[in-house]
Amino acid sequence: MQATITMQQEALSVVRSGIEMKRGALKVNAQQYRARLDAFEKRHDMDSDQFATRFNLGELGDEADWFEWEYVLDAYRETTRQLELLKTVKL
Numbered sequence: 001m002q003a004t005i006t007m008q009q010e011a012l013s014v015v016r017s018g019i020e021m022k023r024g025a026l027k028v029n030a031q032q033y034r035a036r037l038d039a040f041e042k043r044h045d046m047d048s049d050q051f052a053t054r055f056n057l058g059e060l061g062d063e064a065d066w067f068e069w070e071y072v073l074d075a076y077r078e079t080t081r082q083l084e085l086l087k088t089v090k091l
């Protein structure tokens with residue numbers, strides 16, 4: 001689905017700037033989340049997809065570390081989803 005936004009020409013640079021600021025913040029967050037995921041993967045000797053499958057099946061128990069990993073994985077996925085959405089914005 002596409003949407004059209006109408007604005008004054010003068011507002012275009014403000015909108016562009018805001019989108020670029022958001023994109024930059026998302027990239028930094030994604031890098032930080034990825035680094036944390038890498039640490040979990042190394043510490044537990046499994047990748048995040050394997051972890052998510054096993055965690056969702058209830059195979060891993062209820063240690064705090066698993067819930068933190070789940071949170072970081074969800075945050076990483078949402079951050080990268082938003083970055084992909086921003087790629088579709090054409091100004």
